[in-house]
Amino acid sequence: MSQSTPAPSAEYIVIGAGLTGAAAAWKLAQRGHEVALLERTVPAAADASSHGSARIFRYAYPDSFYTDLVCKARTAWDELELASGQQLISPHGSVDYGALRNPRHLAAVLESAGVEHELLSAADARARFAGIAFDTEVLWHPGAGVIDAERSVLAMVAQAKAHGARIETNWPVASIEPAGSGYQVNSADGRSYVGSRIVVAAGGWLPGLLGNLPLPAGFAGSVPTMDVYQENAYHFPYLDQDPEARLAWPTYIHKDPAFRSYGLPGGRDAGFRGQKVAEYMGGRRMDSAAAQDGSIDPANRERVIDYVKRYLPGLDPTPYAETTCIFTSTPTEDFIMDETQGITIMSPCSGHGAKFGPLLGDLAADLATGTGTVPELFRLSSHAKTLA
CATH class of the missing domain: 3.50.50.60 (FAD/NAD(P)-binding domain)
Known part of the structure; x- marks a missing residue:
């Protein structure tokens, strides 16, 4: 038998x-x-x-708990990079701004954690990062970057x-x-x-x-x-395609009462040609990731394009690539x-x-x-x- x-x-x-x-x-x-x-x-x-090559690594949080946790995580990333022989976080720095982001408070949190940073006026930030139309004070911290997630x-x-x-x-x-x-x-x-x-x-x-x-x-x-979203992300080409100009683009988080957005250099996901831009929690809500269909929401695309026209003058407001991704969050x-x-x-x-x-x-x-x-x-x- x-x-x-x-x-x-x-x-x-x-x-x-x-x-x-x-x-x-x-x-x-x-x-x-x-x-x-x-x-x-x-x-x-x-x-x-x-998936993909573009996730934000940043230290700026309104709560020191998470900033302290990022500092510990950086040590763990160093271990992984050494073990793998690869650079997994590309340095780009990060800017945080907007009426709901409170850069001054974020600066105080980074100060207490010993993380290098600068608090810039909107005018000074525009002079340094001409591709972004800042509308408030700006927190800049150079230790941020882009994670190649895959x-x-x-x-x-x-x-x-x-x-x-x-x-x-x-x-x-x-x-x-x-x-x-x-x-x-x-x-x-x-x-x-x-x-x-x-x-x-x-x-x-x-x-x-x-x-x-x-x-x-x-x-x-x-x-x-847990809320599961099918988020939409778009890649907009840099108007200045000079390699040094592309490398000078930071990651950003912009929280305004009318629109919450984040962006970062798109990496190899989109040929290093542009900035990946998205609306925070702007996608379709689902019960589970199994319900995703991979389709882009046309209304979301238009909202993000309008945002780029207003706040990101250094980008061509016509996306050359777009994708969806899964975003999960607790209340x-x-x-x-x-x-x-x-x-x-x-x-x-x-x-x-x-x-x-x-x-x-x-x-x-x-x-x-x-x-x-x-x-x-x-x-x-x-x-x-x-x-x-």
């Missing part, structure tokens, strides 16, 4: 090979644990949150693999169920994987997966509602990191989580192994208190 082949197993199973999952697999494997990384399609998938994910996956982790691609997780002293992870096509402990880093797919996880009712009920915009009964939930929220990439791996490994902890702000109990 034939016997069925037993399901493969690992001590730790990490679900999702975006920035968070790849970092978790790397750090767990680096600490000597047996790890399997299960990815729905491929690492840094084009329809997920960690290469960062692949670098962390390579490090995880070098430390013995198994990488399973085209492995869409449908559910997790108890199995002995651990868990069985089931795929959508009937395969299974058995693990002692699970780390769920499914990004915009997490809201749709939560109901299929064996979580205690109290724990599951305390997970805050407070704080991350979710918590653990119960051997299952760790990680949702660092793509709106501002990318810059913490490698550090998230350390936090995930601490939480999943029980050898450390995470900031209380990220625990579900803190979310419940904030929203009560």
Whole structure:
């Protein structure tokens, strides 16, 4: 009588090979644990949150908690760049401005953290960055830059693999169920994987997966509602295509009562020819990333074009490339990191989580192994208190 082949197993199973999952697999494997990384399609998938070459790395936050966390993350990025032999953050600096951004307060936060910065008048900022029509005081900090998200994910996956982790691609997780002293992870096509402990880093797919996880009712009920957006981003060409002029463009965050925008040099995503510009949370809201269709919202395109005409005179206001991406957020915009009964939930929220990439791996490994902890702000109990 034939016997069925037993399901493969690992001590730790990490679900999702975006920035968070790849970092978790790397750090767990680096600490000597047996790890399997299960990815729905491929690492840094084009329809997920960690694809492409352009994410902002910045220190400026209105809360010193996050600025201090960025300082720790920079050390973790240095480790990854050294291990991979690649530059993963390109220096461009960053400008923050607008009536709702409060550059003066941001400057005080950076001052307390010891981060290099300048507070500029609108006129002085326009003289330095002629391509941007500043309308308020401006915070400039040169330590900011642009993260190549895809290469960062692949670098962390390579490090995880070098430390013995198994990488399973085209492995869409449908559910997790108890199995002995651990868990069985089931795929959508009937395969299974058995693990002692699970780390769920499914990004915009997490809201749709939560109901299929064996979580205690109290724990599951305390997970805050996550908004998933199909964001639209556009690449506008620089009017001055001189290489030095292109390199002089900073990343920016502009928060005005009428429009909230962010932009950054587009990198290899769009041939280094222009600035990637988007409206913050301007895309279509969905229950899960599974509902995305990849279509650009024409009304959003027009709003962003109008914004470029008004505030970014150094750009040609006709986009030469456009794309959609997944953006996930909690009501407070704080991350979710918590653990119960051997299952760790990680949702660092793509709106501002990318810059913490490698550090998230350390936090995930601490939480999943029980050898450390995470900031209380990220625990579900803190979310419940904030929203009560």
